[in-house]
Amino acid sequence: MRVLLVQGANMEWLGRRQPELYGTTTAAELDAMIGAEAESKGVDLDIFYSNIEGEAITRIYQAARDGIDGLLMNPAGFLYQGFALRDCLRGVRLPYIEVHMTNLEKRGMHSVLAEESAGMIVGLGLDSYSLGLEALIRVIRRQKPT
Secondary structure (H helix, E strand, C coil), X not given: CEEEEXXXXXXXXXXXXXHHHHCCCCHHHHHHHHXXXXXXXXXXXXXXXXXXXXXXXXXXXXXXXXXXXXXXXXXXHHHCCCHHHHHHHHHHCCCEEEEECCCCCCCCCCCCCHHHCCEEEECCCCHHHHHHHHHHHHHHHHHCCC
């Protein structure tokens, strides 16, 4: 099983940006954590960071062309105005789970991408990624014919 994790705008600064909200775990530490978890589940995980919506779109289209099985994404700063990214998700039809470290509802935020997701995991810090990966694996397995 092959999964793409897209980390949206500002996620590369994890551990340094607003630690009161996002903690002190760095992007590299998160990558190692979720990479090890994916490996233990037999998942080939590709992690892609971008602060530019168009780059994220290009990477998702490439993943679809390459036959990737599913998309795990923290759109981060793209959640507000990511309408082009939303259109990309509509087009590729990849199983998609959206994750956020903080509780969007509590912060008065709404993701314009959420309607294209199979589900969302929010507000559980780093655990959002682990739970999101597990949810995506389940969605992919349900959709694949045996």
